[in-house]
Amino acid sequence: MINIRPVSDMRNKFSEIEETVLKTGDPVFLTKNGYGSMVVMSIEQYAALTDDIELKLDEADRAADSADIRYSGDEMFKRVRGRIHGRKEL
Structure with missing residues (x-):
């Protein structure tokens, strides 16, 4: 069940929030x-x-090296959009 609380509980009931999360x-x-x-997590x-994101970014850095x-930012986004929409733009 999703646990939704007012932000004031961080001040007033921190221990409860911490216990719930942990x-x-x-x-x-x-x-x-x-x-x-x-x-809070x-x-x-x-x-x-x-x-997983950190690992993928490290992998991308190694590939770039x-x-x-x-590619410029515009070129890269054009390539990504092309792949998303099923076109193979190189």
């Missing part, structure tokens, strides 16, 4: 004035979300 492994969504403000949860071809 025991259940689920994030806690905080609201301010009825709107989403932030998400454990380091392990954060790592699970970002580790070994290639002589460079």
